[in-house]
Each structure stands twice: as structure tokens, then as C-alpha cells.
Amino acid sequence: MAKLGTMAWMDRTGGRLAWHDRLTLMGQGVMARLASRRQHRAGPRLRCREVSEILPPDSAIAREAVALTEACCPPYLLNHSLRAYFWARLLDDDTRPFDDEALFVALMLHDWGLTERWRLTGQTRHCFTVVGATAVEDLATRHHWSDARARLAAEAITLHLNVTVGDEHGKEAQMVRAGSGGDVAGLGLGALPRDRIAAVVGRYPRLGLKSEIVGALMTETSERPCCRTAFLCRSLGFVDLIRGNRVFSE
Numbered sequence: 001m002a003k004l005g006t007m008a009w010m011d012r013t014g015g016r017l018a019w020h021d022r023l024t025l026m027g028q029g030v031m032a033r034l035a036s037r038r039q040h041r042a043g044p045r046l047r048c049r050e051v052s053e054i055l056p057p058d059s060a061i062a063r064e065a066v067a068l069t070e071a072c073c074p075p076y077l078l079n080h081s082l083r084a085y086f087w088a089r090l091l092d093d094d095t096r097p098f099d100d101e102a103l104f105v106a107l108m109l110h111d112w113g114l115t116e117r118w119r120l121t122g123q124t125r126h127c128f129t130v131v132g133a134t135a136v137e138d139l140a141t142r143h144h145w146s147d148a149r150a151r152l153a154a155e156a157i158t159l160h161l162n163v164t165v166g167d168e169h170g171k172e173a174q175m176v177r178a179g180s181g182g183d184v185a186g187l188g189l190g191a192l193p194r195d196r197i198a199a200v201v202g203r204y205p206r207l208g209l210k211s212e213i214v215g216a217l218m219t220e221t222s223e224r225p226c227c228r229t230a231f232l233c234r235s236l237g238f239v240d241l242i243r244g245n246r247v248f249s250e
Contacts, residue, residue, distance in 0.1 A: 005159040005228070006169070007133065007151060015127025016226045022235070025228065028163035029236050035164075048192075051199040054089045056082075057101045061143040065108040068139070072117050076207040080183055081108050086200045088179030091188050098171040099152065106153040106176050109136045110160055114216040119223075126227045128220055132157040161228040163236070184213055185238070186247030197247065206250050214239055 002008035004024050017025075056062060069078050085107045092098075112118045112135055113128025120128060133154040140150035156173040159165050165177045181187040189197060217239065221230040232238040 003169075005162040005165075007155050007158055010127065010130055010133070010158050014125050015130060015224075015228070017228060017231055021228075022231055025163055025231055025236065032164050048196075049090065051086065051090070051196055051203070054086055056085060057104050059101055061139060061145075062101060062104050062108075064143075065105045065139065068135075069108045069112070072112060073115050074212070076209050076212045077111055077115065079204040079207055080180075080209055080213070081111065082204045083200055083206075084110075084176075084179035084183045086179075086204075087182035087189065088175040090192055090196055090200075091178050091182060092175060096171050098175060099149065102149060102153040102156070103172050103175050105139065106132075106136060106156040106172065107179055109139070110157045110176060110180060114213075114220065119219075126224045127158070127161070128224075128227075128229065129158045129161055161232065163232075184209070184245075185241045186245035189247045201248070206248060208250050210242055210245070210248070210250050214242055 002012050004021050013021075066082075069081055073081070085104055088103060088107065109132040110129070111132065113120060113131030118131045118135075120126075120131065136153045136157060137150045140153060152170060152172055155169065156176040159169055159173045160176045160180050162177065165174045167174075178188060182189045217229055217233055220227065221233050224230060
């Protein structure tokens with residue numbers, strides 16, 4: 001059986017949750033809370049690099065990903081994608097290598113499905129992540145990536161709505177999850193020095209992300225009540241987590 005959130009799962013279900021998928025997400029939520037408590041007791045294991053040390057890839061595909069996102073996304077979502085990359089890098093413990101270009105491109109496109117331009121219509125697909133995943137595969141093909149590398153970036157996008165992402169899915173998918181969750185709900189950012197957080201937000205202001213993203217997620221929940229977004233918001237309290245996030249005021 002295809003694992004929840006993977007491209008194979010998306011192809012099979014269209015993003016529609018079955019009862020066992022809901023149980024999986026609930027289990028991930030329990031495990032995430034336990035892991036958070038263990039990390040809090042143990043203290044951070046981060047390299048704590050400076051923001052100025054982090055340089056996004058300067059390649060043709062990275063530049064095109066930024067340009068396309070700037071063209072199709074509102075400013076708050078563009079800045080969210082850029083900040084998420086920095087959180088992913090800052091939260092990395094530097095113990096395993098990763099494909100930095102694939103990470104960056106995936107994060108730039110991961111929320112395209114929340115935009116007015118690319119929002120899903122019809123009743124055949126039930127998860128907004130498929131929009132960014134499809135777009136990243138198209139972009140990768142134009143830039144002559146291998147099929148495996150394109151699938152790596154695409155699956156990092158479809159997996160980012162899981163509460164947790166296991167090692168079997170690759171470090172890139174885990175970093176997309178960490179970066180996006182850190183920016184939206186402050187998840188994990190308590191381990192970072194305040195000056196690093198201020199430096200990233202100073203570079204890419206939040207522009208009212210809390211209210212904007214909650215509105216987008218509630219639209220997704222209303223239009224696709226059987227998707228992961230709806231379950232996260234209605235059953236796992238994700239909207240309350242966003243609003244109650246103390247790392248950011250907006």
C-alpha cells in the first residue's frame with residue numbers, strides 16, 4: 001500500500017483521506033508531541049549558523065522558480081516560501097547531505113495550490129499539494145533533471161502536509177516539512193536564537209501571514225473536506241496552532 005502523502009498515494013487516492021489515513025495522521029501527531037518534549041529536555045542540536053552564511057542556489061532552475069512564484073503568488077506567499085528555505089537550513093543538524101537545489105525549488109513551489117490562479121477545481125483531486133508537485137516536475141523536465149531527482153522534489157511537496165515525515169522519504173522532504181511548518185506555525189523555531197529569526201523576517205517580512213494563510217487553508221477545507229488540510233484544521237487543531245504561535249505576532 002502506498003504511504004500517506006507520497007506521489008503514489010496521491011495517484012491512487014487523488015488526495016482523499018481514508019479512515020486508516022486519518023489514524024496515521026493522528027498517530028503522527030502523538031509522536032510529534034512526544035519528540036518535541038524529548039528535544040526540549042535534551043536541548044538544541046543545531047549548528048546555529050549565521051543567516052548570512054546561507055546562500056540559496058544561484059542556478060537557472062532556482063532563478064526560474066523564484067520568478068514563477070513571484071508571478072503567480074501574492075507577496076505574503078512568496079516571502080513565506082523564501083523564509084521556509086532559511087528555516088529549513090537553520091534547523092538542519094548537518095548530519096546528512098541533501099540536494100540543496102531540489103530543496104529550494106520544492107519550497108518555492110510548495111504552496112502554489114493555495115493561490116487564486118492555481119487553486120484546484122472539480123472533484124477528482126483533493127489536495128492542493130498536487131499543484132506544486134506537478135509544477136516542479138514540469139520545471140525539472142525543462143531543466144533536464146533526472147526522473148528520480150524530479151520525483152524527489154515533487155514528493156517533498158506532497159509530503160509536507162503530513163504531521164511528520166520519516167527518514168525513508170529522504171532528508172529533502174523532511175526539510176521542506178520543517179521549513180514550511182516552522183514558518184506557518186513556529187514549529188521547532190524555539191531552538192533558534194532570536195537574532196537569527198529577526199534577521200530572516202527582516203529580509204523577508206511576514207506581511208500578515210497568519211491571517212492570510214488561515215484564510216487560504218479554510219478555503220481549502222471548505223472546498224475539499226476529505227483532504228489532509230481539512231483533517232489537520234478540523235481534527236488536529238492546526239488553525240489554533242497557527243493563531244497561537246508565539247514566535248511570530250503576524
